[in-house]
Amino acid sequence: MRVIGPVDSHRGFGPQDHSCWVHGDPRDYRPRLTEFFSEGLERGLRVAYLGSGNAEELREHLECFVDVGPPLTHEAIRIISFDEIYGAGEPVDPAEVIKKYAAATQEALTEGYRGLRISADVTDLVLAPEQQDAFARCEFLLERYSSRHPLSAMCEYRLELGDAVTQFACMHAAVPAGLTPFQVFACDDGAVGFLGEFDVACQSAFERALQRIQPAPDDSDLIFDMSAVRFMDHRALLALDSYAQKCQVPVFVRSMPPIVSRVARVLGLEHLGGARPGDL
Amino acid sequence: MRTGAARGQVGHFHEAGFYGSDIEFRALIVPFAEEGIAAGEPVIIGYDDRKNSLVHSWLSDPSAVTFLADKSLYATPARTITAYRRLFEFYVARGAGQIRITGELPHPGNGGRFEGWDRYEAAVNTVWEDFPVWGLCLYDTATAPAAVLDVAERTHPRIVSPLGKRRASGRYQDVSVFEGLPFAPDPLEETTPAIELAGCSGTEARHALTQIGRGRVPDATLDDLLIGLTAAVSNALLHGRPPATVRIWATPDRIVINVHDRGHGPADPLAGLVPASGSTAHLGLGLWLMHQLDIDVALKHADDGFTVRLRASPTVFLAMPWPRHREADGGGGPLACHTRAA
Numbered sequence: 001m002r003v004i005g006p007v008d009s010h011r012g013f014g015p016q017d018h019s020c021w022v023h024g025d026p027r028d029y030r031p032r033l034t035e036f037f038s039e040g041l042e043r044g045l046r047v048a049y050l051g052s053g054n055a056e057e058l059r060e061h062l063e064c065f066v067d068v069g070p071p072l073t074h075e076a077i078r079i080i081s082f083d084e085i086y087g088a089g090e091p092v093d094p095a096e097v098i099k100k101y102a103a104a105t106q107e108a109l110t111e112g113y114r115g116l117r118i119s120a121d122v123t124d125l126v127l128a129p130e131q132q133d134a135f136a137r138c139e140f141l142l143e144r145y146s147s148r149h150p151l152s153a154m155c156e157y158r159l160e161l162g163d164a165v166t167q168f169a170c171m172h173a174a175v176p177a178g179l180t181p182f183q184v185f186a187c188d189d190g191a192v193g194f195l196g197e198f199d200v201a202c203q204s205a206f207e208r209a210l211q212r213i214q215p216a217p218d219d220s221d222l223i224f225d226m227s228a229v230r231f232m233d234h235r236a237l238l239a240l241d242s243y244a245q246k247c248q249v250p251v252f253v254r255s256m257p258p259i260v261s262r263v264a265r266v267l268g269l270e271h272l273g274g275a276r277p278g279d280l
Numbered sequence: 281m282r283t284g285a286a287r288g289q290v291g292h293f294h295e296a297g298f299y300g301s302d303i304e305f306r307a308l309i310v311p312f313a314e315e316g317i318a319a320g321e322p323v324i325i326g327y328d329d330r331k332n333s334l335v336h337s338w339l340s341d342p343s344a345v346t347f348l349a350d351k352s353l354y355a356t357p358a359r360t361i362t363a364y365r366r367l368f369e370f371y372v373a374r375g376a377g378q379i380r381i382t383g384e385l386p387h388p389g390n391g392g393r394f395e396g397w398d399r400y401e402a403a404v405n406t407v408w409e410d411f412p413v414w415g416l417c418l419y420d421t422a423t424a425p426a427a428v429l430d431v432a433e434r435t436h437p438r439i440v441s442p443l444g445k446r447r448a449s450g451r452y453q454d455v456s457v458f459e460g461l462p463f464a465p466d467p468l469e470e471t472t473p474a475i476e477l478a479g480c481s482g483t484e485a486r487h488a489l490t491q492i493g494r495g496r497v498p499d500a501t502l503d504d505l506l507i508g509l510t511a512a513v514s515n516a517l518l519h520g521r522p523p524a525t526v527r528i529w530a531t532p533d534r535i536v537i538n539v540h541d542r543g544h545g546p547a548d549p550l551a552g553l554v555p556a557s558g559s560t561a562h563l564g565l566g567l568w569l570m571h572q573l574d575i576d577v578a579l580k581h582a583d584d585g586f587t588v589r590l591r592a593s594p595t596v597f598l599a600m601p602w603p604r605h606r607e608a609d610g611g612g613g614p615l616a617c618h619t620r621a622a
Contacts, residue, residue, distance in 0.1 A: 181483065197486075199483070201481055258500070266572045267569070
C-alpha cells in the first residue's frame with residue numbers, strides 16, 4: 001500500500017512510495033536520507049544516491065553525509081550522477097528520464113534486489129525557470145511509474161525555490177502537511193488521483209499541473225479519481241473540463257464527492273462524472 | 281412572427297397588470313392566453329393551484345397551454361431566469377415565433393418573500409432580449425404590499441388594465457438606474473457573530489463553517505453554503521478591497537453568513553442573476569453560481585464596503601425549479617436539450 005496524502009514523518013516508506021520534502025539546511029535532509037536508505041537496505045532494496053559531480057566526489061560527500069552502518073553497507077549504495085539520468089544542462093526529457101529509471105529498477109531486480117530506492121536534492125536541476133516545466137512533467141511520470149513498479153523515491157528541494165516548489169510537490173503521492181493545498185497522484189489501477197482542496201488559492205497551480213498530466217502512449221482513456229478531494233470550486237472544475245475537451249483521449253472522472261457533483265451539476269458539467277462505457 | 285400587443289416588437293415585451301378580484305384576473309389573463317392559443321404560440325401559465333384551476337376552467341382549450349404548478353419555479357430569481365431561459369431556448373429551437381408567459385412572483389401577500397424579486401423584475405427587461413417573449417406579470421392589489429406594487433410599476437415598461445387598455449408606465453426605470461428595495465437585515469446580523477475571521481482563506485472559512493454548521497442544517501444545505509462561501513471569499517480576495525471578513529451566525533437550525541470586503545462590489549446591476557458577459561475568465565460566474573443554490577443570497581452595497589449574505593434555514597423551500605412538460609413533448613424538455621453530451 002502506497003503512502004498517499006500529507007505526512008508528518010519520513011519514516012516507514014515502502015518500495016513504491018514517492019515523497020517530496022523541503023529543507024532549508026542540509027542538516028535537515030541528513031536524518032531523512034539516512035533513515036530512508038537504512039530502511040531501504042533492510043527491505044532488500046538497491047539504494048541509489050543522485051547528485052551533481054562525478055561518482056567519486058558524490059560517494060565522498062555521501063559518506064560524510066549519511067550514516068547507514070558499516071563500510072560494507074556503504075558499498076551497497078549506488079552512486080548516480082545527475083548527468084547520467086537527467087542529461088547535462090538542458091531541460092530534461094521526461095520520457096527519457098523515466099526510461100533510465102525503469103532500466104535501473106529492472107537492473108536492481110535482475111541482480112536480486114527487491115526494487116530500487118533513490119534520493120536526491122534536485123534543486124539545482126530546477127533553479128532556472130525554463131527547466132521547471134519539464135522537470136515537473138518528469139515528477140508526474142515518476143509518480144505514475146512508482147505506483148506500478150518497485151521504485152521508491154525521496155525528492156528533496158531547498159527552501160530557496162520559494163513558492164515554485166509547489167509545482168513539484170503537488171506531483172508526489174506523499175508530501176509533508178502544509179506544503180501544497182492539493183496533490184496529483186497515481187492510483188494503483190492507472191487512474192490519476194486528485195487530493196486536497198482546489199479553490200482560487202491554488203487555481204493557477206492546478207491549471208499548470210493539469211498541463212503536465214499526459215496520458216501514457218498506450219492509454220485508451222484517462223481516469224481522474226476524486227475520492228480524496230475535499231473541495232473543488234467552479235474554477236477548478238472548469239479548468240478540468242477544458243483539459244478534458246483538449247485531451248487526445250477520452251477523460252472520465254470517478255468518485256466525485258457530492259459537494260463537487262453539486263457544483264458540476266449547476267455548471268452543466270455533469271458529463272465529467274460520466275461512467276466509462278466498460279463500467280456500465 | 282409576433283402577434284397581439286407585441287406585434288412588431290423585438291425581445292422581451294414585459295407587461296404588468298393589476299387586479300383586485302377573480303373577475304379582473306380573468307379579464308386580464310384569458311385574452312392573453314386565448315390569443316396565444318389561436319396563434320399556435322406556446323403559452324405558459326404559472327400561478328398557485330387555485331388560480332391555475334380557475335384559468336384551466338376559463339380557457340377554450342386548456343390542453344394547448346402549459347401549466348407550471350411547481351411552487352419551486354419561483355424559488356430564487358437567478359434560477360427562475362435560468363429555468364425560463366432554457367424554456368425559451370427549447371421553444372425557439374422548435375420554431376416558436378412568440379412565447380407567452382404569465383405568472384405571479386412570491387411576496388408576503390401570497391405567502392412568499394419578495395426579497396431579490398425587485399432585481400429580477402428589473403433584470404428581465406434585459407436578460408431575455410434574445411427571445412420573442414411576451415411576459416405578463418399580474419399583481420393582486422388586494423394582497424400585494426404597497427412596496428411590491430411600487431416595484432411592479434417601476435420595472436414594467438408597459439401596463440395593461442383589466443379593461444384591456446394599454447399604456448406606457450410613466451414610472452418605469454431602466455435596469456441601469458433601477459432603485460431596488462432597501463436591504464433587509466436579518467435579526468441575527470444585529471447580534472455578535474459566533475465566528476469572525478478577518479483576512480482568511482477559503483480553506484479556513486470552509487473549515488469554520490463546517491465546524492459550526494454540521495448538524496444545524498441538512499448536509500446538502502451545508503454543502504451549498506460551503507460552495508457559496510467559497511465563491512464569495514474568492515471574489516472578495518480577487519476583486520474586493522482587503523480585508524475580506526467572514527462572519528457566521530448560527531442558531532440550532534439556521535446559519536447566516538456575511539462575507540464583507542471594503543470594495544464597492546460589482547457595478548453590474550445584473551450581477552449574480554446571469555453569468556457575466558465575457559465570463560471566459562470566470563469573472564462573475566461565482567456570484568451567479570451561488571444564486572443557483574438552495575440557499576438565500578443577498579448582496580449589500582454600503583458605504584463601508586460590499587457584503588454577500590448567505591442564509592439557510594429549514595423554513596426556506598428552494599427546490600430546483602425545472603418545469604415539467606406535456607407528454608406530447610416526448611418526455612424531453614428544455615433540460616434534455618441543454619444537457620451536454622459526454
